[in-house]
Amino acid sequence: MLADLVKKYFSDSDEEFFKSIKGLFAEKKLEEYLKYKYPLNHNIKNDDQLYKFIQSLKKRHLKRSDPLKTIKYDNKIILEKQALGLHTTHYRNHGNKLTKHTEILIAIEFKKMPFEFLKCISVHELAHIKEKSHNKFFYKLCLNMMPFYNEVELDLRLYLIFLELGGKDLWE
Ligand SMILES: [Zn+2]
Numbered sequence: 001m002l003a004d005l006v007k008k009y010f011s012d013s014d015e016e017f018f019k020s021i022k023g024l025f026a027e028k029k030l031e032e033y034l035k036y037k038y039p040l041n042h043n044i045k046n047d048d049q050l051y052k053f054i055q056s057l058k059k060r061h062l063k064r065s066d067p068l069k070t071i072k073y074d075n076k077i078i079l080e081k082q083a084l085g086l087h088t089t090h091y092r093n094h095g096n097k098l099t100k101h102t103e104i105l106i107a108i109e110f111k112k113m114p115f116e117f118l119k120c121i122s123v124h125e126l127a128h129i130k131e132k133s134h135n136k137f138f139y140k141l142c143l144n145m146m147p148f149y150n151e152v153e154l155d156l157r158l159y160l161i162f163l164e165l166g167g168k169d170l171w172e
Pocket of ligand 1: 124128134
């Protein structure tokens with residue numbers, strides 16, 4: 001079960017990586033690790049606050065990109081799918097280049113996560129305004145908006161595996 005989920009969320013992982021993950025999941029080490037590293041939930045609880053947060057990131061880092069019409073929490077986005085978007089090509093928002101990326105929808109579960117995870121997914125979606133694939137340029141954009149992006153993205157995927165294994169929300 002854990003092995004399948006690791007393959008799903010880390011498609012390019014090797015045996016060595018799996019072993020280290022397995023260690024973290026044993027004896028509730030992952031929960032401790034995540035809670036220690038990210039002790040607090042964030043305060044961006046409604047669509048208005050989310051809109052302001054993402055627009056300010058966009059204004060600071062992606063000034064000359066297409067404007068966004070809609071930014072909101074969406075309960076129809078399946079968390080897993082949004083998260084899978086972290087490493088495969090994409091669902092509806094990430095269509096072909098002719099379609100302008102004018103909305104950012106964030107899975108509602110991100111309301112109950114630490115600020116870093118919300119920022120990570122926001123930065124990810126913002127970077128897609130400029131680049132639809134997960135290539136080097138894409139990750140450069142992400143890192144520019146969030147210096148430890150890669151590290152947080154990895155932790156976020158670990159948390160999603162934890163949830164899929166039936167773990168309870170850590171930041172309720
Ligand atoms: Zn993506």
